[in-house]
Amino acid sequence: MLLSPIINHQLNKDSHFITKYITNLNWDEIFAKIVNTIIIILALSLLFFIINSVGKKLIKNAFRRARKGNDYTKGRAGSIYTLSLNIFHYTVLFFYFYAVLSVMGIPVGTLIAGAGIVSVAIGLGAQGFVTDVVTGLFILMEQQFAVGDAVKIGTITGTIHAVGLRTTQVKGYDGTLTYIPNRSITIVSNMSRNDMQALINIPITPNMDIEKMEEIIMRVNKDLTPQLDAVTQAPALIGVVELPSGQLVLQTSVFAQNGQQAKVKQQFLTAYLAALQQAGIELPVTTQQKLNS
Numbered sequence: 001m002l003l004s005p006i007i008n009h010q011l012n013k014d015s016h017f018i019t020k021y022i023t024n025l026n027w028d029e030i031f032a033k034i035v036n037t038i039i040i041i042l043a044l045s046l047l048f049f050i051i052n053s054v055g056k057k058l059i060k061n062a063f064r065r066a067r068k069g070n071d072y073t074k075g076r077a078g079s080i081y082t083l084s085l086n087i088f089h090y091t092v093l094f095f096y097f098y099a100v101l102s103v104m105g106i107p108v109g110t111l112i113a114g115a116g117i118v119s120v121a122i123g124l125g126a127q128g129f130v131t132d133v134v135t136g137l138f139i140l141m142e143q144q145f146a147v148g149d150a151v152k153i154g155t156i157t158g159t160i161h162a163v164g165l166r167t168t169q170v171k172g173y174d175g176t177l178t179y180i181p182n183r184s185i186t187i188v189s190n191m192s193r194n195d196m197q198a199l200i201n202i203p204i205t206p207n208m209d210i211e212k213m214e215e216i217i218m219r220v221n222k223d224l225t226p227q228l229d230a231v232t233q234a235p236a237l238i239g240v241v242e243l244p245s246g247q248l249v250l251q252t253s254v255f256a257q258n259g260q261q262a263k264v265k266q267q268f269l270t271a272y273l274a275a276l277q278q279a280g281i282e283l284p285v286t287t288q289q290k291l292n293s
Contacts, residue, residue: 086165198265
């Protein structure tokens with residue numbers, strides 16, 4: 001009970017101090033400063049928006065001229081173009097936030113000068129970012145892949161959709177777009193640099209007339225090869241091969257332009273089956289065909 005008057009007195013004292021402090025504030029000056037700061041930020045936003053738009057157009061025009069001059073392949077030009085846009089975008093963004101924070105009175109220079117804080121930021125947050133950027137630059141310099149290349153990166157298979165400052169985008173054959181951090185790219189299988197091999201297997205059994213089948217396949221190869229521009233090397237009849245599943249097959253190898261190997265394989269296989277059927281040769285049903293039936 002004795003403490004109550006003391007507490008009330010202290011509360012009245014504190015409330016009086018707060019009221020006096022608020023009353024003594026120059027609200028006109030504060031309001032003017034807020035409005036002035038907002039106007040400056042809006043002006044900076046407009047300025048950096050113009051810089052960003054003009055810069056992107058200049059980069060786009062520069063790469064358009066480079067493509068016309070055949071200084072780069074189309075895929076490599078697309079990769080460098082995407083990376084250049086990313087670098088420019090992040091640079092503009094950095095200076096924009098620096099300017100905005102400075103206008104708001106936040107001592108950005110003092111924060112950046114704090115070596116301890118910067119070291120922690122680089123060691124923890126920025127380490128992965130720096131690794132992504134460096135790896136991306138090495139990918140471009142070594143020309144490991146370019147936009148449009150068919151690749152296999154780890155377990156991801158598809159075509160390169162874009163090469164960014166931090167990530168590489170791979171578009172799968174089913175349309176899935178996968179973002180891969182550049183630092184995670186360690187082994188790349190590029191299937192767009194050389195001619196690709198297609199292996200065509202015709203299932204057989206030991207009691208079949210192999211010589212007759214080989215004659216039919218060689219005749220089909222001779223007739224079909226001149227009709228397919230995607231074929232880069234004449235088909236080679238390998239002969240009887242045992243697959244890991246134990247199935248015996250009559251195997252043919254053909255090389256085609258990259259990206260066309262699946263279509264070429266389908267065309268030769270269709271022609272083989274039609275010719276064998278016309279010759280009255282009945283092929284065995286494989287285990288996989290039995291499971292699918």
